[in-house]
Amino acid sequence: MLLERIGLIDIGSNTIRLVIFEIDEHFTMFQVQNIKTPARLFQYLDKKKKMSQAGIDVLIKVLKSFKSVADQYQVSVLMPVATAAIRQSTNRDDIIKQVRKATKIEMMLLPEEMEAFYGNYAVLHTTQFLNGVTIDIGGGSTEVTYYENKELQQYHSFPFGVVTLKQMFFDGKEHNDPKAIKKMQEFVKDQFKSIKWLSKKQVPIVAMGGSARSIANVHQRKIDYRLAGVHGYRMYKNDLQMTLDLFQSLSIPQLQNLDGLSRDRTDLIIPANVVFNTLFDEVKAPVFLFSNKGLREGIVMEFLNDKYENKAFSVYNIAAQSVSRLAASYHTLAHVAQQRVKLVDMLYEELCRLGIFDKNPEMEKLLHFGSYLYYLGQFVETGASSQHTFYIISNSDLDGISHKERVSIALLASFKNRSLFNQYLTGFTDWYTVTLIDQLQSFGGIIKFADALNDSHMEVIRDIKIIKIKNGYDLVLSYKGDILAEEYRAERQRKHIERLLSGKLNIIFTEC
Incomplete structure (x- = not known):
């Protein structure tokens, strides 16, 4: 759902640029237009910092053109912001007056x-x-x-x-x-x-x-x-x-x-x-x-935070907001993603209890994000969900997440099998230790198994326990509802957990 369409004209000393943002209900800022011209207004200032009429005419010509583009996009708000070249001009009042008369644009002169x-x-x-x-x-x-x-x-x-x-x-x-x-x-x-x-x-x-x-x-x-x-x-x-x-x-x-x-x-x-x-x-x-x-972006973000009571952008929850917005952009069902994360957390806690993994907050963050974004590429094409998922995540600007973390999340969210995992890893192997590669691969298997436990999207699995027995392990899955789909998928994906446990796994469904 379109929340806002905001146009911003950045009147700089070197370039003048028009950017138009569409803001959806998740406060994702989609850049739908970005055009610029190297006006170099600063070259029109003389030694006394007065802008020549030729410079003012260039400014007016560009603003007329950009305003017509903004009008075509039917922006709800147009913000024409002027910085150093106009700010430092001794005749800035005359510049603002001429622009207003010629274009009906009221420039916002931004103090330093x-x-x-x-x-x-x-x-x-x-x-x-x-x-x-x-x-x-x-x-x-x-x-x-x-x-x-x-x-x-x-x-x-x-x-x-x-x-x-x-x-x-x-x-x-x-x-x-x-x-x-x-x-x-x-x-x-x-x-x-x-x-x-x-x-x-x-x-x-x-x-x-x-x-x-x-x-x-x-x-x-x-x-x-x-x-x-x-x-x-x-x-x-x-x-x-x-x-x-x-x-x-x-x-x-x-x-x-x-x-x-x-x-x-x-x-x-x-x-x-x-x-x-x-x-x-x-x-x-x-x-x-x-x-x-x-x-x-800072001007638009501050405008949105002010208008929507600081609900748009946080300084402390940046990565999670960014991941959530990326998922929403590819029509990921939030309740399905959240249930997958919940199941992954339960499996991870049990595996840590058994000594398979050591608790690590940084790795847990990657595990959560990879779980939430799992197979988001299916929105593009179901048959190549893994490939599209890796490409989209690894090449998306994720705020608050480093490039290495971005690739790690992409490897987790796209996990299908070990051969594809290694194919995606090509070109990035020098970023990782062998130990970290093994752990990411193991995490990918956990996510894939957890996804199988919510195959119907009905959130039937309520609790998970792993119990050590004489000849292996029992995986006890407490459920409520119809588990036909989950039973079938869990059996097919059991190998991912068996590899971690290095033993036979018995999957036991127990009704709550």
Whole structure:
């Protein structure tokens, strides 16, 4: 059910972008339209920060076009948000007046503290780190925040972005001029050092924005990364240096043909990479993480939380919300998924009691999510449910879940047999130990057996006990109702539990 259709126009210093979100009853944000133009409004500001009429005309032309698209989609809310280029213009009142008269659009001029707030808001609600530093580098400004225990503690807006850095250090020079790069590095380093709360925080850095996505995209292609999407993608100091060295070694025509790099960012990507490297050193960060959710998503998420009494997005239940929304997107029946999780929990508890597994909260989380999403790919095609399930989960942006966890959940939710499991694992074997691979395979078998115990979707199994006997084990299943379907499926899938117990399993159904 469609809850909202929201349009947001992000009027940045480098690009102007229209994004249209459809929000369903689960508060899943479906991006149904995303168009942009590299207007580069910042180049229309003179030395006194006054925007020329030519720049205003460009802005009006783009807004007219985007408004017609938004009208075609019949958005319930249109949010035109202006950031650094308009904010820093000395004639911003005249710009707003001309835009209003020509387009009937009332631009929301975002103060720098709110620009930092919304980017941070998106990160807090979509990533798993309790503490961190965020950075959102635009064309004319760079917003940096520090959060602790999921609460914003500090923010600062630097009056430079990728466009202004290019103007300051590369005017009349090559995009990769070594002396210009060195001067820019020194400038950015001094800027970061002036903010004392940034120094040696030793927390993860989360980067947002188009420049960050471009760097992550390029790195993924260079290492033949198997997963889709940059949300949650991790890089380290040597990775950031690798991309910077690559960008510096290429001419503009070569950069324009570089896989993963947007053509309109070829002359701006080196300043962005330098800013990220410098911040990494200043913070002494353990990891550099990319977020696909930033300013735009933060504005919409805060709007929805405000309108629906904070029911839309949580900062502490991120992963579970994300898994639930993915399941709903593929028409998974919630009561069936919940019963499967309940049965898996009962089996797991019994196996832990018998010493087959040691309790592990992190592994239990994967087990729960894999159980809930089991065979969601059957919505696409029943005959290839396993294959579709693995592909969908492993290539979906799951908020609050790392890429390794994503693959682990995909392996569990798609489990059909050991040969397919090993086929899916190809390309990811260096992520796992042999012990962990064996445990994931065992968990997959538990999920498949649990699914058999609710074959009728009537929730007839009420309790599970495993009892050690002389020649093996009795699996006692207490039930209420008709168990014809469950009896048949359980017998066919008993091998998955027998492998774990290394003994013969007798399945005994006992009526409650």
